[in-house]
Amino acid sequence: MVDHSSHAFNRGLLEFLQASPTPFHAAENIAAQLTLAGFQPLVEGERWSLKPGGKYWVMRNGSSVIGFIYGREPMETDGIRMVGAHTDSPCLKVKPQPDLSSQGYAQLGVEVYGGALLAPWFDRDLSMAGRVSYRDGEGRIRSGLVDFKLPVAVVPSLAIHLDREANRQRSINPQKELPPLLLSEIDGVDQPSFRERLKAQLLAEQPSLTVDEVLDFEISLYDTQPPALIGLAQDFLASARLDNLLSCYVGLQSLLQADDRHSTLLVCNDHEEVGSASACGAKGPMLQQFLERLVPETETRMRVLDASLMISADNAHGVHPNFADRHDDNHGPRLNRGPVIKVNANQRYATTSEGSALFRDLAERADVPVQTFVSRTDMECGSTIGPITSAEVGVKTLDVGVPTFAMHSIRELAGRDDAAYLHQILNEFYRYPHPPGQS
Incomplete structure (x- = not known):
């Protein structure tokens, strides 16, 4: 036992x-x-x-x-x-051309990987991680892993005042409703592309690399809440x-x-x-x-x-x-x-x-x-x-x-x-x- x-x-x-x-x-x-x-x-x-x-x-x-x-x-x-x-x-994966802008907010295009329950993805502190393929300073194609670790994205729910049926009948359109928010845009200021952000993150995690250009990536979003033993007697494992x-x-x-x-x-x-x-x-x-x-x-x-x-x-x-x-x-x-x-x-x-x-x-x-x-x-x-x-x-x-x-x-x-x-x-x-x- x-x-x-x-x-x-x-x-x-x-x-x-x-x-x-x-x-x-x-x-x-x-x-x-x-x-x-x-x-x-x-x-x-x-x-x-x-x-x-x-x-x-x-x-x-x-x-x-x-x-x-x-x-x-x-x-x-x-x-x-x-x-x-x-x-x-199951998770949300970042699309190949993910950069979105709407109503003054920078967002990411995502697709659903596997049979995910979608409702729990709303209002969570999300980070990003995965594999990045890049060309190094010698022209060779290499790959490295990145993990932002910090919460850098969120998929906010629509307030119940604007969706009175939310608790009675609610379906989720993943194309329209799942793109997460990354930041507020500033008028007249160009934001780095997602690939540029990946390059910066890769170099931050592995400063010894020489990264000429990020060519492609396989990046997933994930919940930053750490795994834990929970319950009055801590007899459940949540993760x-x-x-x-x-x-x-x-x-x-x-x-x-x-x-x-x-x-x-x-x-x-x-x-x-x-x-x-x-x-x-x-x-x-x-x-x-x-x-x-x-x-x-x-x-x-x-x-x-x-x-x-x-x-x-x-x-x-x-x-x-x-x-x-x-x-x-x-x-x-x-x-x-x-x-x-x-x-x-x-x-x-x-x-x-x-x-x-x-x-x-x-x-x-x-x-x-x-x-x-x-x-x-x-x-x-x-x-x-x-x-x-x-x-x-x-x-x-x-x-x-x-x-x-x-x-x-x-x-x-x-x-x-x-x-x-x-x-x-x-x-x-x-x-x-x-x-x-x-x-």
């Missing part, structure tokens, strides 16, 4: 969430922790020489990461214990991007604690919230190509996959006390009652009875409670990287996650104990003594 006297795990999680406002920052922070723990970086464009007992990581697009421990047990009989999560979250940086962090900490007896892997993919169809997404070839380089011979690789199992960790819907009727009466997960096995008859989740049985066994070994989620039969079900990874790679997969409120909001809510519970189960998974893919 979770030791309530120690908050070290949650402190680390809160720090990771605060330091990872975009998938680029999340991947960089994951890679930094792996490197600090002795994992060696791999470059996809170079020749690899992977050896039993070695620890490695590889990154693609600066936003997806694989961490891997090459176990000393033979993989073709022992398999690979895999955990998958995703680095992206942006819990879906799904919480799972990335939990999987990372379990991998860092794994030994080199068994082969263990963590993959954190980008672009899950928009379908995963990219070179670095779960529907792309990143994991498959890693496994092909790890085990080049096809028949041996098939034997490895047959003995392997993937746990897809992505947050689950906790039963909301104000909206309990949105859940099946027998499948309403509660916060702080343990991780959730996610099941769907139409394969929106990849869980099978064999996979869920293994997860229950792992939970018993860890002395951790487990719950189950199934959608109401009259409601559509979301999905994860689980079915995608299972279909693309051919590895048996199950879907799990910690119960969460307000999923896809600018600020989500999870239980204080559930991340640590999942961490304990994944620790058991990474040292499970039998081939996890073979019942």
Whole structure:
């Protein structure tokens, strides 16, 4: 069970969430922790020489990461214990030509990334972060990360006096109503363009760079309110991007604690919230190509996959006390009652009875409670990287996650104990003594 006297795990999680406002920052922070723990970086464009007992990581697009421990047990009989999560979250992204001016205010053109709840984005202290691609003083194209950190933007609500139906019937037009305010313009004074502001920010964060011109960027807005433990007993964890940086962090900490007896892997993919169809997404070839380089011979690789199992960790819907009727009466997960096995008859989740049985066994070994989620039969079900990874790679997969409120909001809510519970189960998974893919 979770030791309530120690908050070290949650402190680390809160720090990771605060330091990872975009998938680029999340991947960089994951890679930094792996490197600090002795994992060696791999470059996809170079020749690899992977050896039993070695620890490695590889990154693609600066936003997806694989961490891997090459176990000393033979993989073709022992398999690979895999955990998958995703680095992206729904948000507002800045458009390529974003500079807007209206009624004496400088604004930004934005588009909605993923299935975001839009109403919570109003009246928040917003900052900006992401990747900037630029030409340096020698004419080479390079990229760097920026994070403004300070609140530099806001999307103000329309006063109820001007929208009397706001509390009864309210729809949001993202093109018209979401462009955030940056500043008040001064008549006759030219303001720097957004690209010029990015150049200044990049140089402020990395003064040693030579930046001739910002050529392009991938910038997201985010809420500056820091993650926190809240509630009368501080038994809730509130933060942006819990879906799904919480799972990335939990999987990372379990991998860092794994030994080199068994082969263990963590993959954190980008672009899950928009379908995963990219070179670095779960529907792309990143994991498959890693496994092909790890085990080049096809028949041996098939034997490895047959003995392997993937746990897809992505947050689950906790039963909301104000909206309990949105859940099946027998499948309403509660916060702080343990991780959730996610099941769907139409394969929106990849869980099978064999996979869920293994997860229950792992939970018993860890002395951790487990719950189950199934959608109401009259409601559509979301999905994860689980079915995608299972279909693309051919590895048996199950879907799990910690119960969460307000999923896809600018600020989500999870239980204080559930991340640590999942961490304990994944620790058991990474040292499970039998081939996890073979019942």
